[in-house]
Amino acid sequence: MHELSIAMGIVAIAEKEAKKANVAEIKAIDLEIGTLSGVEIESLNFAWPMAVANSVLEKAEKRIHLIKAKAKCMDCGFDYNIENLFDTCPKCGSYFKDIYQGKEMRVKSLEV
Amino acid sequence: MCTTCGCGVADDIKIQMPGDLATMVSDLNIEAHHDHTHSHHHHHDDRTIIDVEQDILQANQLLAERNRGYFLGKNIFAINLVSSPGSGKTTLLEKTLADNKDKKKFYVVEGDQQTMNDADRIDALHIPVVQINTGKACHLDSDMVNQAVIKLNPEPDSIVMIENVGNLVCPSAFDLGENARVVIVSTTEGDDKPIKYPDMFAGSDVCIINKIDLLPYLNFDVEKAKAYARQVNPNLIFFEVSATTGEGMNEWYEWLLSKK
Numbered sequence: 001m002h003e004l005s006i007a008m009g010i011v012a013i014a015e016k017e018a019k020k021a022n023v024a025e026i027k028a029i030d031l032e033i034g035t036l037s038g039v040e041i042e043s044l045n046f047a048w049p050m051a052v053a054n055s056v057l058e059k060a061e062k063r064i065h066l067i068k069a070k071a072k073c074m075d076c077g078f079d080y081n082i083e084n085l086f087d088t089c090p091k092c093g094s095y096f097k098d099i100y101q102g103k104e105m106r107v108k109s110l111e112v
Numbered sequence: 113m114c115t116t117c118g119c120g121v122a123d124d125i126k127i128q129m130p131g132d133l134a135t136m137v138s139d140l141n142i143e144a145h146h147d148h149t150h151s152h153h154h155h156h157d158d159r160t161i162i163d164v165e166q167d168i169l170q171a172n173q174l175l176a177e178r179n180r181g182y183f184l185g186k187n188i189f190a191i192n193l194v195s196s197p198g199s200g201k202t203t204l205l206e207k208t209l210a211d212n213k214d215k216k217k218f219y220v221v222e223g224d225q226q227t228m229n230d231a232d233r234i235d236a237l238h239i240p241v242v243q244i245n246t247g248k249a250c251h252l253d254s255d256m257v258n259q260a261v262i263k264l265n266p267e268p269d270s271i272v273m274i275e276n277v278g279n280l281v282c283p284s285a286f287d288l289g290e291n292a293r294v295v296i297v298s299t300t301e302g303d304d305k306p307i308k309y310p311d312m313f314a315g316s317d318v319c320i321i322n323k324i325d326l327l328p329y330l331n332f333d334v335e336k337a338k339a340y341a342r343q344v345n346p347n348l349i350f351f352e353v354s355a356t357t358g359e360g361m362n363e364w365y366e367w368l369l370s371k372k
Contacts, residue, residue: 038285
């Protein structure tokens with residue numbers, strides 16, 4: 001998708017938090033990314049050095065925690081892991097589902 | 113500018129009406145993105161952990177909800193038109209406006225990387241329009257729409273049509289505060305578009321299949337396209353139209369005008 005945009009968004013959040021905490025540098029950042037969030041981890045890794053250059057994140061270790069997508073079938077109630085938006089319920093074959101996990105794009109915490 | 117967006121810089125974004133001097137986003141000092149998070153700090157040895165727990169697109173989401181509140185307060189129905197480039201979004205918009213402008217008050221926000229071309233086409237129909245040129249950015253965000261809508265100052269009980277940048281990927285992640293998202297796919301594209309770009313179809317309320325007048329010359333299978341789209345989003349409402357000949361447009365108008 002627009003991973004450079006996402007990376008810049010992360011930098012903006014980190015800059016704000018660093019200012020509040022009165023630190024010039026962040027040692028590590030923990031991110032939570034859902035497998036259906038649309039974020040390609042490889043592209044994010046590729047965009048990362050450009051995005052963090054000259055920011056508080058320049059030397060930070062980036063730790064990505066992948067969150068597996070899960071859905072609940074709205075027809076039979078079965079709870080299942082999904083990989084694609086068009087996956088069907090493995091139990092009843094229905095496309096109706098509530099994807100309740102896996103769309104996260106979140107800055108979890110910063111280590112300073 | 114959108115704090116989440118690195119693909120365009122504020123200096124590049126222009127928001128203007130036909131005949132206007134451009135307003136650069138950087139000239140407007142809008143303090144839209146206040147931060148109300150309260151971080152918690154923990155100390156472990158010599159390290160301090162700051163719990164942030166913040167969505168990366170939160171700034172966009174907050175402003176989108178503000179736009180939604182503005183529309184609700186003025187009883188405005190706002191739609192976000194999305195598609196690949198060349199699906200006929202602007203033609204569909206022109207036809208819709210020309211056929212319905214006497215029944216309802218319309219306003220248009222046009223999003224393109226460059227040029228006032230689309231705004232000029234809408235302006236020719238005497239419909240108030242604001243053009244957003246996103247510069248390097250691949251999508252509209254809620255901040256751009258907020259400024260464009262303030263410039264338009266739409267009357268209560270009207271319809272605001274927002275034509276997004278032609279792109280089936282990036283705009284899917286950016287809520288603009290619209291009441292409905294309408295995805296347009298045309299018969300000159302592949303009928304498997306819905307599963308190739310599932311995020312956009314999953315997030316839409318309506319799917320318009322355009323250019324059906326060309327079906328005899330193409331291999332596009334309408335039923336197959338609909339079946340693919342339903343796999344991603346079983347709740348989609350479909351309209352099969354030709355914005356050029358007008359075929360099927362009445363059903364779409366009926367839906368549009370029934371929305372309050």
